[in-house]
Amino acid sequence: MDSSNTIWYKKYKFQLCLISIGLFVFLNSLFGDFVWDDVSQIQNNYFVHSLSNIGSFFLGSTFTPQSSTNLQGLYYRPLMTTSFSFIYTLFGQQTFFYHFFQLVIHIANSLLLFILFKKNLKEQIAFIISLVFLVHPINVESVAYISTLGEPLFFFFGTTALILFQKEKLTVKRSILVSFLLFCSLLSKETGVLFGIIVSLYYLFFKKKSIPETIKTIAVAFTPLCLYLFLRFSVAKVALEKIPDVPMMTAPFAMRIFSMPEIFFFYIKTFFFPKDLFIYQEWIVFQADSKFYLPLLLDAIFLTLLCALGIWIWKTNKKTFTLFAFFTSWFLLGVGFHLQLIPLDMTVADHMFYFPMVGLLGVISLAIQNIKQPSHNLRTIGLTFAIAIICIFSLRTIIRNTNWYNGIALYGNDLRYQQNDRIENLLASALVSAGQLAQAQEHFEALLSRNPKEPALIVNLAIVNESQGNFQKAEELYQKGLQSDDSGVIYTNYARILYKQGKLQQAKDASSQGLKKFPNNSTLWIIDAIALYKLGNKQQALEAVQKAKDTSSDPRIDQIYQGISNDNLNY
Numbered sequence: 001m002d003s004s005n006t007i008w009y010k011k012y013k014f015q016l017c018l019i020s021i022g023l024f025v026f027l028n029s030l031f032g033d034f035v036w037d038d039v040s041q042i043q044n045n046y047f048v049h050s051l052s053n054i055g056s057f058f059l060g061s062t063f064t065p066q067s068s069t070n071l072q073g074l075y076y077r078p079l080m081t082t083s084f085s086f087i088y089t090l091f092g093q094q095t096f097f098y099h100f101f102q103l104v105i106h107i108a109n110s111l112l113l114f115i116l117f118k119k120n121l122k123e124q125i126a127f128i129i130s131l132v133f134l135v136h137p138i139n140v141e142s143v144a145y146i147s148t149l150g151e152p153l154f155f156f157f158g159t160t161a162l163i164l165f166q167k168e169k170l171t172v173k174r175s176i177l178v179s180f181l182l183f184c185s186l187l188s189k190e191t192g193v194l195f196g197i198i199v200s201l202y203y204l205f206f207k208k209k210s211i212p213e214t215i216k217t218i219a220v221a222f223t224p225l226c227l228y229l230f231l232r233f234s235v236a237k238v239a240l241e242k243i244p245d246v247p248m249m250t251a252p253f254a255m256r257i258f259s260m261p262e263i264f265f266f267y268i269k270t271f272f273f274p275k276d277l278f279i280y281q282e283w284i285v286f287q288a289d290s291k292f293y294l295p296l297l298l299d300a301i302f303l304t305l306l307c308a309l310g311i312w313i314w315k316t317n318k319k320t321f322t323l324f325a326f327f328t329s330w331f332l333l334g335v336g337f338h339l340q341l342i343p344l345d346m347t348v349a350d351h352m353f354y355f356p357m358v359g360l361l362g363v364i365s366l367a368i369q370n371i372k373q374p375s376h377n378l379r380t381i382g383l384t385f386a387i388a389i390i391c392i393f394s395l396r397t398i399i400r401n402t403n404w405y406n407g408i409a410l411y412g413n414d415l416r417y418q419q420n421d422r423i424e425n426l427l428a429s430a431l432v433s434a435g436q437l438a439q440a441q442e443h444f445e446a447l448l449s450r451n452p453k454e455p456a457l458i459v460n461l462a463i464v465n466e467s468q469g470n471f472q473k474a475e476e477l478y479q480k481g482l483q484s485d486d487s488g489v490i491y492t493n494y495a496r497i498l499y500k501q502g503k504l505q506q507a508k509d510a511s512s513q514g515l516k517k518f519p520n521n522s523t524l525w526i527i528d529a530i531a532l533y534k535l536g537n538k539q540q541a542l543e544a545v546q547k548a549k550d551t552s553s554d555p556r557i558d559q560i561y562q563g564i565s566n567d568n569l570n571y
Helices: 003-011 012-027 025-031 037-043 051-057 080-089 095-119 123-135 136-144 150-165 172-188 190-208 213-235 253-272 290-318 318-335 357-367 376-402 407-414 421-433 437-450 455-467 469-482 490-500 503-518 522-532 536-552 558-564
Strands: none
Touching: 003 123, 012 025, 012 095, 012 376, 025 095, 025 136, 025 376, 025 437, 037 080, 051 080, 080 095, 080 150, 080 172, 095 123, 095 136, 095 357, 123 136, 123 357, 123 376, 136 150, 136 376, 136 558, 150 172, 150 190, 150 437, 172 190, 172 213, 190 318, 253 290, 253 357, 290 318, 290 357, 318 357, 407 421, 421 437, 421 455, 437 455, 437 558, 455 469, 455 490, 469 490, 490 503, 490 522, 522 536, 522 558, 536 558
16 A cells, blocks of 8 residues: 555544544435425425525525515524525435535534644544534434534534634634634524634633734624624514414513523433434423422532532643633533523424534543543543444434434324424324325324314315315315414415315405405415406406515416416416
């Protein structure tokens, strides 16, 4: 073998191992379908389907609701949406390439962590800690769930910015680059704001202080935040809104306080013992009972141990205490951001620990490195333990990847861990898509018995009946749900089922009635137009289609307009 090749391999052996192990452990995650929010953020989001809409990604959120002319939602993540659009332009709806891109970013993040840790730790410890981050089961959601691309993406930009900032001299060019990367981190996910704080903490802990350098650091760290806030609130007008049916968003501040110990404990428990992993956790601790005091006690014990570790490091190796304080700050900052001081759309979620985990891993690595001259036996035991943990974590990750293959696998598995109407609704909808209508109907009927006035459930059960050819039953369900329709969905489906049965005048009347309540519903305008055309009112039909065009930029509306104009409508 050529000696130069041998030297090259030895130099990058740890990096090559990280890449190889990452590809092996997450290989089976590359073949999953679109699930959960992937459907609405990518598959059915026509904005994402063309790069010509790239300007719109910076002027709205991430979802395209029915009858909308712009992207809407809670989030402002234009770089995530742009990434989706690039992949869609190249590969369409072939999910393999979305998963592969996300996995590449995750592996790149583990390599960046290796660089970050290696600067202050022994190379072998830096490798093992980076490997734990790479294969940890709690990170499966950030890798296998396409809609969480913003998580590894914001981390990639932020960590790259931090590594560049660590250079001894912060030149003007490097300052601009670091600031740009922090801006990209923010545009990938809101949590990117934490990297601006991390950069500031690094300056505070490790760099020589001077007034010019302090001013430069403040400018580098917080100019991106100012630009982001301007774009989000003044340009895109994506406000911080509360979703009425999300428990944590509507919970009083006191209840969010009562929930904090359990939230903190959830992340610690899942990090050390990642057995139970599932989505859509919306629980709340309503009062100061055992669900409050027991986690509070366990959290206090953990934080006490953390303080004891800090004291031990201070006494035995003062040079590394600053690094301990830095990583502890990273961990507490990351967890604190997700403790519901600002209410989030879920109580806890696996992907929310992607950033805080690094701080905790840093603390653990310092504890390992601070052991003075361990004996050969102790090193052997430690290495064996580390290999065993990594193997267990890798196996759990491979198993969890299989849950993300499709909606039925994911929702069916996760429903076993909690009675959750949202997950059951998702499962039933996935069963409909798979053609398993009888099973889907059982779930929808059970859900509707518990939530008799929920519009979405009425729609879903009606769709199942419609798919089974029971149009009359579907019509009755839609008609029953009209009073609780708060978005125009039921009016839309009611008018459509009438049209489908050939009841043109009734479909016209239903769409007109719905438009009185929802005048910007483009789908109702389309149904109205088609019914009018079939009833012989071509001019009124064209006027209705024009109304649809005024309320939506969906390209399919142009096709309907041309069809009516040329008398060759195929609807």
